[in-house]
Amino acid sequence: MKKLFFFFFLSICILNAIGQNPERQIKTSSEILLELKKLAKPTRVLYVAAHPDDENTRVISWLENHRHIETAYFSFTRGDGGQNLIGSEKGPLLGVLRTQELLEARKIDGATQFFSHAIDFGYSKSSDETLEIWNKDQVLGDLVYAIRYFKPDLIITRFPPNAQAGHGHHAASAILAAEAFDLAPLASAYPNQLGRVSTWQPFRLVWNSYSWRRSAEELEEDVKINVGEAVPLLGFSTGEIASRARSMHKCQGFGRNWNRGEITEYFKYTKGANFTSDILEGINTSWGRFDQGEKVQQSFNQLFKNYNYEHPWKNIDNMFAVLREIEKMPENPFKEDATSKIKGLIIASAMVHFDATSSEKSTSINDSLNIDLELVAYQPINVELKKITLFNGNELKINQNIGANKTWEKSIKAHVNGSTKISTPYWLEEDASFGSYSFSNLKELEIAVNSSELWASASILINNKPLEIKTSIFNKVIKPDFGEIYEPIPVLAPITFEIKNPLLISINGQSRALSFTLSNNTPNEISRELDFILPKGWTGELEQSILTLKPFEKVESTIRITPTENAENGYLRFFWKNLQDPALQLQQVKYPHILTQTIQDGAKIRLSAVKTKLSNKVIGYIPGAGDDIPEILQNLGYKVEVLEQSNWSKSKLSSYHTIVTGIRAYNTNDWLAEKAEDLWAYAKNGGNLLVQYNTLNFLSNLKAPIAPTDLQLGRNRVTREDAEITILEPKHPALNVPNKIGEKDFENWVQERGLYFAESWSKDFTPLFEMNDPGEEPHQGSLLIGNFGKGHITYAGISFFRQLPAGVPGAYRLFVNLIEM
Ligand SMILES: [Zn+2]
Secondary structure: OOOOOOOEEOOOOHHHHHHOOOOOOOOOHHHHHHHHHHHOOOOEEEEEEOOOOOOOHHHHHHHHHOOOOEEEEEEOOOOOOOOOOOOOOOOHHHHHHHHHHHHHHHHHHOOEEEEOOEOOOOOOOOHHHHHHHHOHHHHHHHHHHHHHHHOOOEEEEOOOOOHHHOOHHHHHHHHHHHHHHHHOOOOOOOHHHHHOOOOOOOOEEEEOOOOOOOOHHHHHHOEEEEOOOEEOOOOEEHHHHHHHHHOOOHHHOOOOOOOOOOOEEEEEEEEEOOOOOOOOOOOOOOHHHOOOHHHHHHHHHHHHHOOOOOOHHHHHHHHHHHHHHHHHOOOOOOHHHHHHHHHHHHHHHHOEEEEEEEOOOOEEOOOEEEEEEEEEEOOOOOEEEEEEEEOOOOEEEEEEEEOOOEEEEEEEEEEOOOOOOOOOOHHHOOOOOOOEOOOOOHHHHHOOOOOOOOEEEEEEEEOOEEEEEEEEOEEEEEEOOOEEEEEEOOEEOOEEEEOOOOEEEEEOOOOEEEEEEEEEOOOOOEEEEEEEEOOOOEEEEEOOOEEEEOOOOEEEEEEEEEEOOOOOOEEEEEEEOOOOOOOEEEEEEOOOOOOOEEEEEEOEEEEEEEOOOOOOOEEEEEOOOOOOHHHHHHHOOOEEEEOOOOOOOHHHHHHOOEEEEOOOHHHHOOOHHHHHHHHHHHHHOOOEEEEEOOOOOOOOOOOOOOOOOOEEEOOOOEOOOOOOEEEOOOOOHHHOOOOOOOHHHHOOOOOOOEOOOEEEEOOOEEEOEEEOOOOOOOEOOOEEEEEEOOEEEEEEOEOHHHHOOOOOHHHHHHHHHHHHO
16 A cells, blocks of 8 residues: 655755655654654664665665664666666656656655766676766765765665676775765865765675675675564564565566565675674664763653653653753754754644645746645644745745644745746756766755755744744645645746657758747747757758747747758757747656656757668568667658567568567567567568567576577677777678668767677578677677578667667668668
């Protein structure tokens, strides 16, 4: 059962603001007790790895919910380079989706979330390469900052700092953790941070090791800890909580069987104080570690001894007593955070509900927003509403006693003034480099996502003591088949673009029209002049440059683009003439398991000029794990028919000049096992079968052999997109007809050359290329072409599924040759 608790945060609560944990301010009395137990232990743990889904939720859930130790997950990247099993988001938009999935996981296991500037740029073989692309100095500083801000006593890495980690990002995360462990306490390291945070010495660094890829002797030395424990306050076990959290990584297909009972985890000492049986060994987890902390601990003990589950509001006096003791302490790293959290738990115990909602789905600068405010004080205690403060600075003086179980309501109209920022993830505001997002404000390292620009805050008195409840203003929709649904309200730019196709390919100099939609998001008529800049060698003509849009009007417009002989690939960027405002395109990431995300970044289209001969042949396409190849082939002018189990006809295969299989088609389609021989017969009778990469590892096997003779796939890949390529068979038709393939065709590739190359093959196959990453043996299995009867079977480990959507001209020319064979 997923609890629909929404994003409520307390203005003064630093750590709630970190994680953005959408949280209803009212909790069950046992949830409040669990939070208090964590507050009674001023100790924190930071878990460090590279990607969303690397984190071991079993360990995090056990620390948070059984050991009552506040834990955060520091993921260097947002997982931008991963796959997406539930939709079409790739790159930065996938990063936005995976960020939200992490936040949903953290709502379940209770931990906090941090990120760095690093981008998940795809598979990396070595930590050296990763650290160069990530800009080591910057990401190391990011982790040092997180340690100084969060102040963990224990740091846990998910990976070892060497090749045993597999992925270069993984090893890099452990290398950086060990260096940051040493640097965080030094005032000489990253001194620019010390205005906002102070130095911090963590007590211990351990590796949460694993049982695979390691010898029995290595495992023997590890400290083993059972992390599967009951959490009666929540009615779950730590393993169940962990599995529910892990199952939020839906776009990675991580829906999991719930883990129940005992769970053994392995830990290995890395740095700081050693340990023998418990990773928290020797860490003082009591308030007594700070000046005047003994009294705080005593006040907590008093509160726990008399805790009233049935009437949590009766605990409020004891909670105020804890608050007083904490406020009396001299400054210490946990004081401010604990103060604001206890205030939040007092509001939760008093069961004061405060809501600010609107029926409007969006707003924009200089527009207004109709807001419904609601405050309910459920319990028989004295709650006085003093005032409401809004995001635009307006204050409503109320000064009213809210009777027990009475509702206070008010509807107001709020102006969205020019100082309000338009909504977009902070890390996407500026253009990123290949390896890092660009943002310079250190404060942004403290927050996983930006908080809403639209908020309301209620100043209340409980037992005559002032408290603050701050909430984002949500769009509230009532659906008959669901009930209340809360969604964020984005602040939109006055006019936004919607561009359906972010890539425009022009073949052989053809001119192409591209349509886009402009929306006026305001209640006012707007007139503007639109203009654009083009990469070198292109010309463009707007259908309409002077635009007048009526209130909330949407208009469609087009731009016609033509490349000249020497056109360079790059971006067409729109801008508004004589205006400071950038021209922004609106994109949304919307799924039922996350809060809808709005991205507004520069309106642009990637332009690519490709010179290739073409025909209008008919192609059959067998879908695999999902790629954009069919659409791309259609764009090139081919006729594409999708072949599935349901429409399979052996006799019809001969009507296709070429049959292309989607990426991992032999891994994902069980039914291909029965059809493999049909495909071989098709090739023997003159057909052209082009198989894109498939994987062969412990997770997936081939459902059918690809060719009638030996063809073994391996795990070799070339991850440097600029790796040198040697042409082995320069006279081969696939490198000459219709396009003569040369060195120039391998320029400006993206992310990698190829993956899952063939490892061995029969003499029927001819390898066309030899390539390798720096320092590795050359591989010949990237592209193999075999003659079978009158036709061909080709295996392509070349990453066409990445190059073609990115508009890489040489990849197009080579792909056309393989199709036209
Ligand atoms: Zn990973």
